[in-house]
Amino acid sequence: MxxxxxxxxxxxxxxxxxxxxxxxxxxxxxxxxxxxxxxxxxxxxxxxxxxxxxxxxxxxxxxxxxxxxxxxxxxxxxxxxxxxxxxxxxxxxxxxxxxxxxxxxxxxxxxxxxxxxxxxxxxxxxxxxxxxxxxxxxxxxxxxxxxxxxxxxxxxxxxxxxxxxxxxxxxxxxxxxxxxxxxxxxxxxxxxxxxxxxxxxxxxxxxxxxxxxxxxxxxxxxxxxxxxxxxxxxxxxxxxRGLKQASLTRVKDHMAPLGPTLPAQSRIPARYTLRQALSMMLRDHSERLTVVDQHDMPVGELSLRKLVKEAHSSEQGSSRES
Amino acid sequence: MSRKPQPSLSTYHPAQLLVPVIWVVLLALAVVAMPATEAVFRWLAPDARQVIYQRADFITLLGRHLFVVGVAALFTVSVGLLAGVAVTRQWGRDFLPLATQVASMGQTFPPVAVLALAVPALGFGTLPIIVALVLYGLLPIVRNTIAGLKDVDLATISSARGMGMTDGQILRQVELPLAAPVILAGVRTSITINIATAALGSTVGASNLGDPIIAGIINTNMAYVVQGALVIALLALSVDSFFEVLQRRLRSHTA
Structure with missing residues (x-):
């Protein structure tokens, strides 16, 4: 100390x-x-x-x-x-x-x-x-x-x-x-x-x-x-700043459960950062990614729209705290 | 760590000792075999009664010469090192200009003048020449000790202190070893020039390898002068080449 x-x-x-x-x-x-x-x-x-x-x-x-x-x-x-x-x-x-x-x-x-x-x-x-x-x-x-x-x-x-x-x-x-x-x-x-x-x-x-x-x-x-x-x-x-913040956040903390819709083609391991996920979305022209575990099994999905909404609400949340 | 740094084969080679050994052999030959070379020197001084200096044998003269230079070196090295270390410490920094000035004055003062002044005070003999040699040989050692210590990277010293070394440990284990090649170069210069300068001692009654030279000048016997000069030169080259080997060994680790 x-x-x-x-x-x-x-x-x-x-x-x-x-x-x-x-x-x-x-x-x-x-x-x-x-x-x-x-x-x-x-x-x-x-x-x-x-x-x-x-x-x-x-x-x-x-x-x-x-x-x-x-x-x-x-x-x-x-x-x-x-x-x-x-x-x-x-x-x-x-x-x-x-x-x-x-x-x-x-x-x-x-x-x-x-x-x-x-x-x-x-x-x-x-x-x-x-x-x-x-x-x-x-x-x-x-x-x-x-x-x-x-x-x-x-x-x-x-x-x-x-x-x-x-x-x-x-x-x-x-x-x-x-x-x-x-x-x-x-x-x-x-x-x-x-x-x-x-x-x-x-x-x-x-x-x-x-x-x-x-x-x-x-x-x-x-x-x-x-x-x-x-x-x-x-x-x-x-x-x-937004990207830097994304690079400190893991995909697994932001994924949603798999929905009823068809899973997205692009797959990203859950341990990757949000920044890597965003990069993949841009590269693959995909608003959604399928999140997989270490055995490449789908465990959830990540959607750009939800991410943007979450970022918005967390910013409001943090400003309320301070 | 008990393991000492081992000089690797690429940096240390017994062959390096070859040069100094050759010079020493030549020196020994010159000293021992001088009387046998009469025919050669006769050619230099055809009219002289004697062509080989014989008032004392060369082995004795060499011994006295080495003694005078050695005693002077003992003083110059210890005083020069102490002074150089002292004025680069935090507490001695104020004396840095003074120390360099005193040491340079010692060297700008010609040894002959020192002898002339020292004889009335100290009398004839070995003492005045030792004093002159000490004054004359101090500057290279003080100057190089200061330069060597100042050259040590401040970041290295700062990290040594940050690791928890005491000032004494930093000086002994870091600063002096790192400055050693430069300090040694100063010692080398000092001793080599003093080997030549010591010959002046003969003028004030300190018998050494200067004797044949002085006697030769007085009696216009070129053979004596050459004999004295030859042995002094071989001695200087032997000592100098040993320092060369020593320096190379020191440098090999810090290249």
Whole structure:
């Protein structure tokens, strides 16, 4: 559990972080999003005390971080940065084993843990353990970076634009990997990115920042349904917002029972997203799709008309709530 | 992790040692076999009474030369490293310009002048030449230590700190190893030029490989000068080529 209460950071006369409050419950994935220079990285670096906050309180499991020894605090928090920060003079195995060694684990236990992590991140031990960072591709290097951050099994992970320097295909692969890891490990993650799609895809909780302030925070769906202002709206893609929302929604949550009419020709698996369903409707010139389960058996149907109506009513519903 | 990084076969090869070994063999030959080359040197100084320098044998002179350079290197390396590390720390940053200035002054000051000033204070002998060599050899080491440490990627240091390394651990395990090739280049320059500069010691009574050169100049005996210069050059080349091998080994991991 990470909690920031009215946190400020001043650099000389400028305010880099301006009254930020947020809380990340245990096991949740929080993304800080904003354009460069909005204070998102500064906020992150205050959590592991790489920067000292000027005012306010930062709490880790209900205890102020100023009560911890900064070095011991950082060994409890995994940290991943954009350009990996791997040590170029150490091989992969030694890089990954850094924090366990700092914590004085016995050598055999460190080796075992390193091999375990390399397997977890899809880096065959025989092939990669003795390689040096300059021999790795960007994606491989960042896998090592993530493995190093996870080495001592910290509860908390701080990730500072970890996939920002990667090409789109590698980035998507690593996002996928991170989602799978998170589904297994349930770390408390704070993730800084300027890529809204990445944030929407990964996060349980989104925090949009601008000029050091939090403009809006909430679940990805709640932001998509009701952006606080034009800035958030444009970050969320403006006109594309509807599609982004659709990509966060599963077909199975919107399908209707099979009707008496003839089932549609086009079939879509229930686990697919609404965005993929819409795409299929456009491609196949079909207003209706047959939803199938993993055995390709029809389980329901999706109709464009109903989707539009539902979207309309859910928007009204959410505006009534707020 | 108990496994140390192993130099792979492609980056380390015993054949690399071939060059320094050749130079050392040549140096040993020159030192031991010098008296046997009288016929060659007679040709350089046909009128001299003696053509091979014999006031002391070359092995002794080489030993004294190495001693002076070695003691000076011990000082320059330790003082230069400490200074370079100190002024790149957060608390020492204010002294960065001062340190580089002092070190450059040491090098702009000609060693001969240092000797002239040091002799009245320290007397004749080995001490003034060691002082001159220390002052002269400090700059390359201080400058390269500072440059090497400043070159270390800030993101690497920041991630080291973020991982929970202490300042000392970052310095020892990250900064110094990464700066090592550059620092070593400074040590190499410093020691190599000091091997040549140490010959000046003969003028203030520190007997070493400069002796034949000085004696040759005084007696206009070209053979003496060449003998001294030859052994000094071979010594410098031997030491320099060892550093070359060392540097290549260091670089192979951080290419």
């Amino acid at each position: 990470i909690e920031l209460r009215n946190v400020y950071k001043y650099f000389d006369d400028t305010v880099a972080v301006d009254d930020v409050s947020l809380s990340v419950p245990k096991g949740k994935f929080c993304a800080l999003v904003g354009t460069s220079g909005c204070g998102k990285s500064t906020t992150l670096r205050m959590i592991n005390r790489l920067l000292a906050h000027s005012e306010g309180e930062i709490l880790l499991d209900e205890q102020a971080i100023s009560d911890y020894d900064p070095v011991l605090l950082r060994r409890r928090i995994g940290y991943v940065i954009q350009n990996t920060g791997l040590f170029p003079h150490w091989n992969v195995a030694r890089n990954i084993g850094l924090v366990p060694r700092l914590l004085k684990w016995p050598a055999s236990q460190v080796r075992q843990r390193v091999e375990e992590l390399m397997q977890l991140l899809g880096l065959p031990v025989g092939e990669f353990a003795n390689k040096y960072p300059h021999q790795l591709s960007g994606g491989q290097a960042q896998r090592v970076g993530v493995a190093r951050a996870l080495a001592a099994d910290p509860d908390i992970l701080l990730m500072d634009e970890p996939f920002g320097a990667l090409d789109p295909i590698t980035r998507e692969k690593l996002q996928e990997m991170l989602m799978q890891l998170q589904a297994r490990l349930h770390k408390t993650i704070v993730f800084v990115t300027h890529d809204m799609d990445e944030a929407l895809r990964l996060a349980d909780h989104l925090v949009v920042m601008r000029a050091g302030k939090v403009i809006q925070q909430g679940t990805p769906l709640s932001l998509l349904q009701k952006p606080a202002d034009a800035f958030v709206d444009s970050l969320l893609g403006g006109l594309e």
